[in-house]
Amino acid sequence: MSATPHTLGELRQARLHTRPVKQEIRDNLVRKLQAGEPLFPGIIGYEDTVIPQLVNAILSRHNFILLGLRGQAKSRILRGLIDLLDEQIPAVPGCEIHDDPLAPLCAACRARIAREGDELPIAWLPRAARFVEKLATPDVTIADMVGDIDPIKAAQAGLNLSDELTMHYGLLPRANRGIFAINELPDLAGKIQVGLFNILQEGDVQIKGYPIRLKLDVMLVFTANPEDYTARGKIITPLKDRIGSEIRTHYPATRANAMAITRQEAWTERAGGLAVSVPDYVREVVEEVAFQARADRKVDKRSGVSQRLPITTLELVVSNAERRALANGEQVVVPRVTDLYAALPSITGKFELEYEGELKGAEQVARDLIRSAVGSVFTGMFEGQDTRSVVEWFDLGGSLPLADTTSADDVVKQARGVQGLVDLTMRAGLAGKPATTGAPFTASAVDFVLEGLYAQKKISRTDDRGYSAAEGAPRRTTRREEPAVEESFQIPGAKKKYYN
């Protein structure tokens, strides 16, 4: 490989042809496909759905739009296109629209090249500088998008079609020879869409009555909520016609995919802190909350439930467990499913409620979602397990006061008093595996079983009395509860959950 050209003369000699950006992206994609390189690393669960369509759109050199609800990795996919650009391309130094030294668009660069000839220095533009992103909002103007001119200067200069000296460039010209991503396209005012279309189709646009010519080379990519996009009148037809492919994104189809995404995105390995070990059933419950929310009629389907819900929820779950471990001097952070209640602040803000949900309130809706998520995961894992002896213990009048701050040792100590409870966690393989021994793991498993039985309505739980027998369950005896035991495990300031 010869040395990188530093002047226009060297560039001409090197015979480096610059290609239109869509051709460049296509060429690089073809090379990756031939080499069997991974495409869009970090995008999980789209291998058989979104990625093939995306590849086809790029091979076809299309502008395209990703249609999907929030939190479906749309922006991430668009940013992933950067990897398909050449590592660097030559440009005229200082040119705001990244002019190709061999084919400059703007009058300033043409004048400069005429003046300096082969001595003109060359700048090399890295690919990250060739991606421009804009969130569409109704107040975005043509000046923001395309540019603006000073009408007085324009009049003085006798501005004509090929003279852009007085132009202040907007985002689209600045994306020249690169990728321009517009998020939430339907929020862009109709007349801005017209401007966008004109510049793409005709290469010129009128600004304040002055025609401006800009033959830009841009790959345009968009995102939109599907309903907004298809709503009549939201997108002007000629612009829609210029979008070659509409690609639908989706939420993870399986719990396993969802867990893989959250595992990748959530900040759970905390450098400088205690070791963190999140049991798989906690991860499953966290995902299941999102699955349940997406299916819940109290939650607005139109706006969706972002994958950011499980991601931030898991982070708070780990933090709550970390707080407990630090307070109790424990050496390993093992989250429990009840830590999800401490994650309500990350759940309630992640969905919009339908009227029925509004009546209940976001917090209650979230609590119900957690309970039914625990129930779903627990039922799947405890299929065929005999839980009767534990339920009977509560039916006989037993009750268990536990708080999310209760130390692992205390939880295990109390659990050992409930016949069959710790055995049940062992049988289900929740605790007792070589990698998961120790009180924090057992305590987490006990907590899962109790919450699971509560979700199945086999035992009840109240904030002031904890876990106890299910409502309406026959009391086998009139054995008295033992408040003395309960008191001994009470931690000041802790919100207790009593199981009975």
Ligand SMILES: [Zn+2]
């Ligand atoms: Zn230029």
